[in-house]
Amino acid sequence: MDKSIEQLKQKFHEALKNLDKPSAINLIIEALDGGRITIINLYTEILGPSLGAISSNDFNQEISIWEEHIQSGIVRTALEISYPHVLAQRPQSGKGTLSAIVFCLEEEYHELGARMTTDFLTLLGFDAHFIGANTPKKEALDSIEKLNPNLICISVTNYFHLTRLKDLIALMKSDLKNSHTKIVVGGYAIDHTPHAKDEIETDFFAHSFDDLKAIKEALS
Numbered sequence: 001m002d003k004s005i006e007q008l009k010q011k012f013h014e015a016l017k018n019l020d021k022p023s024a025i026n027l028i029i030e031a032l033d034g035g036r037i038t039i040i041n042l043y044t045e046i047l048g049p050s051l052g053a054i055s056s057n058d059f060n061q062e063i064s065i066w067e068e069h070i071q072s073g074i075v076r077t078a079l080e081i082s083y084p085h086v087l088a089q090r091p092q093s094g095k096g097t098l099s100a101i102v103f104c105l106e107e108e109y110h111e112l113g114a115r116m117t118t119d120f121l122t123l124l125g126f127d128a129h130f131i132g133a134n135t136p137k138k139e140a141l142d143s144i145e146k147l148n149p150n151l152i153c154i155s156v157t158n159y160f161h162l163t164r165l166k167d168l169i170a171l172m173k174s175d176l177k178n179s180h181t182k183i184v185v186g187g188y189a190i191d192h193t194p195h196a197k198d199e200i201e202t203d204f205f206a207h208s209f210d211d212l213k214a215i216k217e218a219l220s
């Protein structure tokens, strides 16, 4: 990792640990405005790992839930203020632009990975919409019918939502017969649950910006 990114990562982690929102957000603003970091590096090297470390061993194992809420709120603000830079770094949209929707299953409140995924799709030139966390089945299906996207991206974090995911994909696939629409699934539950990929019948699994780039190439 680049030395200046490593330094920014350490300072951001420190601010997050101290629940110091002004310092954390100022660090991100300065790095983005100064052109010292790209959105892909910011999300992949700094914001994502900082959240992953919240309840694992980099910080305190016994962190309380209210602290986790404050820290994830700081990261959500960092994502929101990054959006002007996402727009500045995306390619010009043109003819044949692909479209995508991103959402989390009903009862799934972990939304930060899905939001990052939406910005990655925007950076790849997709017309991308983040529908939300906790998206009821009916709303997901309705958005697909109205927006007719090329890609449906579903983010799943809690492993106990995998059965719900399986059922929703089966329902969507029966609706999507002969359609150009493909389904992509990603998130912590896919990455960390043994055999999850064997049980979910989707067109693609993905984790990173590069995975999405490869999917875009497969669609074009």
Ligand code: B12
Pocket: 044, 047, 048, 049, 051, 052, 053, 054, 055, 056, 065, 068, 069, 072, 107, 108, 109, 110, 111, 112, 113, 114, 116, 117, 153, 154, 155, 156, 157, 158, 159, 160, 184, 185, 186, 187, 188, 189, 191, 192, 205, 206, 207, 208, 212
């Ligand atoms: C932040 C957080 C929360 C926040 C969420 C805030 C928000 N608005 O999103 C809050 C406090 C609300 C929360 C609540 C809960 N949480 Co929580 N949470 C976390 C934490 C600390 C970080 C998760 C995160 O945002 N990671 C960063 C993102 C960027 O990573 P990511 O989601 O994996 O996304 C990346 C990729 O996977 C990819 N991606 C994600 N989705 C998709 C989709 C597609 C299509 C693609 C292509 C890519 C992609 O993009 C990202 C870029 O790399 C983790 C701990 C950890 N170590 O991960 C626990 C964790 C996920 N939570 C957990 C649990 C159990 C809960 C609670 C049940 C209990 C609790 N602690 O309060 C509730 C459940 C709420 C619910 N019903 O959903 C467990 C889940 C275990 C499991 N697998 O079932 C974890 C792992 C903690 C633990 N070690 O036990 N949580």
